[in-house]
Amino acid sequence: xxxxxxxxxxxxxxxxxxxxxxxxxxxxxxxxxxxxxxxxxxxxxxxxxxxxxxxxxxxxxxxxxxxxxxxxxxxxxxxxxxxxxxxxxxxxxxxxxxxxxxxxxxxxxxxxxxxxxxxxxxxxxxxxxxxxxxxxxxxxxxxxxxxxxxxxxxxxxxxxxxxxxxxxxxxxxxxxxxxxxxxxxxxxxxxxxxxxxxxxxxxxxxxxxxxxxxxxxxxxxxxxxxxxxxxxxxxxxxxxxx
Amino acid sequence: xxxxxxxxxxxxxxxxxxxxxxxxxxxxxxxxxxxxxxxxxxxxxxxxxxxxxxxxxxxxxxxxxxxxxxxxxxxxxxxxxxxxxxxxxxxxxxxxxxxxxxxxxxxxxxxxxxxxxxxxxxxxxxxxxxxxxxxxxxxxxxxxxxxxxxxxxxxxxxxxxxxxxxxxxxxxxxxxxxxxxxxxxxxxxxxxxxxxxxxxxxxxxxxxxxxxxxxxxxxxxxxxxxxxxxxxxxxxxxxxxxxxxxxxxxxxxxxxxxxxxxxxxxxxxxxxxxxxxxxxxxxxxxxxxxxxxxxxxxxxxxxxxxxxxxxxxxxxxxxxxxxxxxxxxxxxxxxxxxxxxxxxxxxxxxxxxxxxxxxxxxxxxxxxxxxxxxxxxxxxxxxxxxxxxxxxxxxxxxxxxxxxxxxxxxxxxxxxxxxxxxxxxxxxxxxxxxxxxxxxxxxxxxxxxxxxxxxxxxxxxxxxxxxxxxxxxxxxxxxxxxxxxxxxxxxxxxxxxxxxxxxxxxxxxxxxxxxxxxxxxxxxxxxxxxxxxxxxxxxxxxxxxxxxxxxxxxxxxxxxxxxxxxxxxxxxxxxxxxxx
Numbered sequence: 001x002x003x004x005x006x007x008x009x010x011x012x013x014x015x016x017x018x019x020x021x022x023x024x025x026x027x028x029x030x031x032x033x034x035x036x037x038x039x040x041x042x043x044x045x046x047x048x049x050x051x052x053x054x055x056x057x058x059x060x061x062x063x064x065x066x067x068x069x070x071x072x073x074x075x076x077x078x079x080x081x082x083x084x085x086x087x088x089x090x091x092x093x094x095x096x097x098x099x100x101x102x103x104x105x106x107x108x109x110x111x112x113x114x115x116x117x118x119x120x121x122x123x124x125x126x127x128x129x130x131x132x133x134x135x136x137x138x139x140x141x142x143x144x145x146x147x148x149x150x151x152x153x154x155x156x157x158x159x160x161x162x163x164x165x166x167x168x169x170x171x172x173x174x175x176x177x178x179x180x181x182x183x184x185x186x187x188x189x190x191x192x193x194x195x196x197x198x199x200x201x202x203x204x205x206x207x208x209x210x211x212x213x214x215x216x217x218x219x220x221x222x223x224x225x226x227x228x229x230x231x232x233x234x235x236x237x238x239x240x241x242x
Numbered sequence: 243x244x245x246x247x248x249x250x251x252x253x254x255x256x257x258x259x260x261x262x263x264x265x266x267x268x269x270x271x272x273x274x275x276x277x278x279x280x281x282x283x284x285x286x287x288x289x290x291x292x293x294x295x296x297x298x299x300x301x302x303x304x305x306x307x308x309x310x311x312x313x314x315x316x317x318x319x320x321x322x323x324x325x326x327x328x329x330x331x332x333x334x335x336x337x338x339x340x341x342x343x344x345x346x347x348x349x350x351x352x353x354x355x356x357x358x359x360x361x362x363x364x365x366x367x368x369x370x371x372x373x374x375x376x377x378x379x380x381x382x383x384x385x386x387x388x389x390x391x392x393x394x395x396x397x398x399x400x401x402x403x404x405x406x407x408x409x410x411x412x413x414x415x416x417x418x419x420x421x422x423x424x425x426x427x428x429x430x431x432x433x434x435x436x437x438x439x440x441x442x443x444x445x446x447x448x449x450x451x452x453x454x455x456x457x458x459x460x461x462x463x464x465x466x467x468x469x470x471x472x473x474x475x476x477x478x479x480x481x482x483x484x485x486x487x488x489x490x491x492x493x494x495x496x497x498x499x500x501x502x503x504x505x506x507x508x509x510x511x512x513x514x515x516x517x518x519x520x521x522x523x524x525x526x527x528x529x530x531x532x533x534x535x536x537x538x539x540x541x542x543x544x545x546x547x548x549x550x551x552x553x554x555x556x557x558x559x560x561x562x563x564x565x566x567x568x569x570x571x572x573x574x575x576x577x578x579x580x581x582x583x584x585x586x587x588x589x590x591x592x593x594x595x596x597x598x599x600x601x602x603x604x605x606x607x608x609x610x611x612x613x614x615x616x617x618x619x620x621x622x623x624x625x626x627x628x629x630x631x632x633x634x635x636x637x638x639x640x641x642x643x644x645x646x647x648x649x650x651x652x653x654x655x656x657x658x659x660x661x662x663x664x665x666x667x668x669x670x671x672x673x674x675x676x677x678x679x680x681x682x683x684x685x686x687x688x689x690x691x692x693x694x695x696x697x698x699x700x701x702x703x704x705x706x707x708x709x710x711x712x713x714x715x716x717x718x719x720x721x722x723x724x725x726x727x728x729x730x731x732x733x734x735x736x737x738x739x740x741x742x743x744x745x746x747x748x749x750x751x752x753x754x755x756x757x758x759x760x761x762x763x764x765x766x767x768x769x770x771x772x773x774x775x776x777x778x779x780x781x782x783x784x785x786x787x788x789x790x791x792x793x794x795x796x797x798x799x800x801x802x803x804x805x806x807x808x809x810x811x812x813x814x815x816x817x818x819x820x821x822x
């Protein structure tokens with residue numbers, strides 16, 4: 001189960017799900033593909049730095065109950081039959097509408113279907129307890145996307161969770177391969193990264209917009225300090241592949 | 243007594259019948275029927291509408307004989323938890339016995355409404371042929387039939403006014419069943435085919451709608467494209483209730499303006515639903531009629547903010563809103579300030595199985611609506627976190643709640659701030675909302691909350707409990723309290739034999755009790771069945787351990803369904819169900 005996650009390499013001595021560091025292990029376990037060693041490093045570091053947020057993001061901490069819902073096998077998470085109490089019709093509807101989202105990485109989404117339907121991707125921001133979803137098809141450029149992200153997280157940043165805010169602005173900075181758009185929130189620099197079809201995490205802005213929309217599976221706004229020097233750019237990735 | 247008897251005989255039966263015809267509610271007619279034997283006889287012989295909440299509570303032939311003049315019947319079948327796949331598919335709820343009895347004894351039947359029943363094509367065929375003046379067929383959450391059965395209805399029911407298939411599962415065997423409505427059919431007033439999975443021929447539908455000038459309700463399925471919706475609306479501008487088909491298309495300004503004006507032409511539109519696979523570009527086409535809407539159902543529409551809020555904020559006269567949690571807290575804050583007449587709110591989960599990625603809908607949205615909408619009395623809310631403080635605030639803001647169904651998606655979730663159980667929160671709800679009729683609880687709960695519910699929820703009729711309680715006392719509090727409890731459904735709770743046996747007589751005052759994955763044993767069921775002959779005690783064991791007759795008393799019961807009946811044990815139980 002957890003053996004592919006290289007937990008020993010991070011020297012964090014985390015337990016398996018249900019055995020202690022509940023939310024950390026669960027986060028690592030859900031991203032169970034071996035490809036994302038980099039992400040786990042980032043995730044684990046960040047989670048350790050902000051222990052307060054882990055309490056918010058996991059609403060299932062409990063003392064008394066014998067059946068610990070954390071004692072579940074890794075993805076897909078086991079569900080009790082008929083829970084939550086929604087009609088199976090609802091599950092089918094959402095599956096149909098999410099086909100172009102390709103949550104399952106092994107699925108090859110039909111190109112035509114992907115072109116016609118929406119491209120919902122999840123957007124997470126480090127330190128935020130909630131994820132959002134955006135439809136990439138509604139934007140025509142990186143600029144539009146970053147404006148939307150800016151709006152999304154400014155409303156979040158001023159929601160009271162972060163004390164005195166300075167708000168959100170967008171800044172460009174140069175990394176090794178070229179210009180990268182960075183959201184600046186509350187004074188710390190956040191950078192937008194995305195997970196592509198191969199499961200690698202890339203900086204947003206490297207490839208032409210249409211190519212980005214086709215290959216982006218999810219977005220992540222992370223602290224700039226964690227990103228520099230770690231995320232391969234699209235160019236480096238192509239080079240390495242030969 | 244003698245005086246009263248003479249008094250009743252003062253007038254001929256027809257006069258009393260006429261008087262009773264002014265009693266519109268079933269409860270009132272039931273009350274009149276209990277006054278004396280004469281009234282009982284006169285009332286039931288003149289009763290036109292009958293409601294059977296549990297199809298197995300009375301034999302169909304008996305019901306038909308007792309009420310010979312019935313024109314409209316409502317029959318309900320499977321337990322509510324069948325909606326969530328907890329009831330085996332072959333459990334029962336078949337409609338044949340009822341339809342056969344009705345065809346025999348109620349030839350003048352005009353309206354038939356089934357809910358959670360298994361209705362075969364043969365049943366539909368029999369309905370189509372047996373009732374000369376048949377007007378209304380409503381099959382809600384039903385299954386067992388196909389479009390061939392619908393074709394028979396369409397072809398033979400000359401005066402059909404309403405065909406409603408809400409949330410039913412229909413097999414597609416007859417491709418063009420809509421074409422079976424004859425050219426002479428002009429009587430349709432309501433057509434709800436939103437649940438159909440297959441193609442519906444839009445041209446035939448258009449012709450049908452054109453000749454039914456009284457059509458008021460039209461709920462399409464996903465197969466009807468936006469382009470065809472325009473034509474339908476142009477032919478039925480008098481529509482009050484519209485369920486759109488697919489609500490997206492390639493960007494086309496001409497289509498947009500045609501759609502916009504077609505919708506604007508429907509000046510009587512009050513209910514709006516559908517929005518299958520919605521695209522954002524076409525949403526503004528409905529803006530013109532938003533202000534007139536009293537009901538908006540977006541519970542399958544994956545529209546997000548800000549477009550979602552933009553749409554809903556325009557609906558200033560909304561009484562009823564069904565929406566997905568994509569509306570988020572911020573959207574509900576907007577609802578609280580825009581929709582001041584809101585009475586009913588239902589928020590469904592967009593991603594019910596993906597617990598790792600929550601949407602930004604929390605207890606705050608619920609609190610906002612409870613504060614801003616003074617007429618809010620019915621709530622169904624799916625979320626991932628809750629606090630006692632929020633529930634206390636809701637209870638304080640909205641003592642007029644009649645229906646409060648809260649589903650915190652992860653079982654046994656505590657107050658996320660204090661880590662305590664949510665007992666105090668739910669207790670506040672039942673203590674403050676004195677008219678509460680329906681309650682669903684969730685999250686981490688001890689027996690204490692059931693003590694409050696048992697003591698305070700005096701008008702509660704339906705209670706749903708899951709993953710809650712500490713032991714037998716929890717169930718005992720409920721069964722020994724809750725004076726008006728009719729339906730109790732419980733799953734995955736540590737409730738055992740004792741409270742059932744201690745409160746056996748309570749079960750006869752209720753319509754039904756469902757318990758699954760609890761701690762009930764076969765022995766208790768046997769005892770209960772022996773003590774209460776007017777209850778059917780059905781044990782459902784699907785794990786195939788061998789016939790239940792041979793099992794010992796301490797054998798655990800997987801699923802238990804107990805209901806009162808005057809019909810005795812039913813004869814159509816499948817292998818996995820045993821009436822003790």
